[in-house]
Amino acid sequence: xxxxxLLVLGAVRQHGxxxxxxxxxxLEYWGAHEWSNAKPGSIYHALxxxxxxxxxxxxxxxxxxxxxxxxxxxxxxxxxxxxxxxLLREALTAHDQKPDSLTAALGFLxxxxxxxxxxxxxxxxxxxxxxxxxxxxxxxxxxxxxxxGHIGEIMNLWLHQADAGAAWTRGLVERIEAGAYTxxxxxxxxVGVLGEGEENPYATGTPHPGDQG
Numbered sequence: 001x002x003x004x005x006l007l008v009l010g011a012v013r014q015h016g017x018x019x020x021x022x023x024x025x026x027l028e029y030w031g032a033h034e035w036s037n038a039k040p041g042s043i044y045h046a047l048x049x050x051x052x053x054x055x056x057x058x059x060x061x062x063x064x065x066x067x068x069x070x071x072x073x074x075x076x077x078x079x080x081x082x083x084x085x086x087l088l089r090e091a092l093t094a095h096d097q098k099p100d101s102l103t104a105a106l107g108f109l110x111x112x113x114x115x116x117x118x119x120x121x122x123x124x125x126x127x128x129x130x131x132x133x134x135x136x137x138x139x140x141x142x143x144x145x146x147x148x149g150h151i152g153e154i155m156n157l158w159l160h161q162a163d164a165g166a167a168w169t170r171g172l173v174e175r176i177e178a179g180a181y182t183x184x185x186x187x188x189x190x191v192g193v194l195g196e197g198e199e200n201p202y203a204t205g206t207p208h209p210g211d212q213g
Contacts, residue, residue: 002037002101003032003036003037003038003091003098003100003101003103003104004036004037004038004042004043004046005046005050005083005087006084006087006088006091006101006104006105006108007027007030007032007036007038007104007107008023008027008038008043008046008047008050009050009055009056009076009080009083009084009087010084010088010104010107010108010111011023011026011027011193012047012056012074012075012076013076013081013084013111014026014191014192014193015193016075017059017073017074017075018073018074018075019061019071019072019073019074020043020044020047020071020072020074020210020211021071021210021211022193022194022196023043023047023074024040024043024044024208024210024211025194025200025203026192026193026194027043028200028203028204029192029193029194029200029203030107030192032100032104033204035099035100035103036100036103036104037100040206040208040210040211041208041210043210044208044210047072047074050080051074054077054079054080055076055077055079055080055083056074056075056076056077056080057074057075057076057077057080058072058073058074059072059073059074059075060072061073085111085112087105088105088108088109088111088112089112089120091104091105092105092109092117092120092121092124093120093123093124093127094124094127095124095127095128095131095162095165096127096131107192109181110181110182110183110184110189110190111184111189112183112184113183113184113185114176114183114184114186117176117183118173118176118177121169121172121173121176122173124165124169125166125169125170125173128162128165128166128169129162129166131158131162132158132159132162132163132166135155135158135159135162136159138155139152139155141155141156141159
């Protein structure tokens with residue numbers, strides 16, 4: 001799964017309706033251009049593609065009072081909402097996703113009910129445990145990496161990743177079960193998007209043709 005689809009859908013959903021530059025600004029505010037493939041070109045491409053696929057509804061807006069060109073604003077369709085939650089659940093559950101997918105999903109974790117978030121994260125731990133068992137089926141850590149030559153270090157890496165990932169996920173589950181954060185249906189959640197015209201201290205400042213569209 002590509003994190004860009006989840007990021008773009010999530011940003012648009014938090015605004016309710018947003019133009020491309022707002023989405024780009026939010027993703028840069030979150031630092032997504034550093035830890036994912038959320039570069040300007042991919043953001044604008046994702047918006048246009050998902051509009052063609054029926055996941056986003058495009059609205060042409062009037063030119064600005066300052067005389068700028070009209071912009072296209074996007075909002076999620078019902079199908080887009082279903083896709084958003086499917087991507088979010090997949091990213092939280094699958095242990096073999098790229099790190100940017102999990103990072104993106106954590107940013108939208110509270111869009112789910114608390115109990116469901118816990119269940120998905122527990123399934124993630126189960127997947128990591130199964131993966132670890134598969135590795136140890138071919139490699140015994142107690143024997144040391146030398147038993148497989150330097151290739152054994154690959155197995156060591158996988159085991160450390162599985163153990164660290166499971167430990168971190170269990171810790172997150174404990175925090176959520178203890179009442180951390182505000183989840184769907186519990187009140188006003190934390191929203192990390194920028195308002196129209198609000199300054200972004202983390203903006204790259206690099207112009208892109210899509211900024212005007």
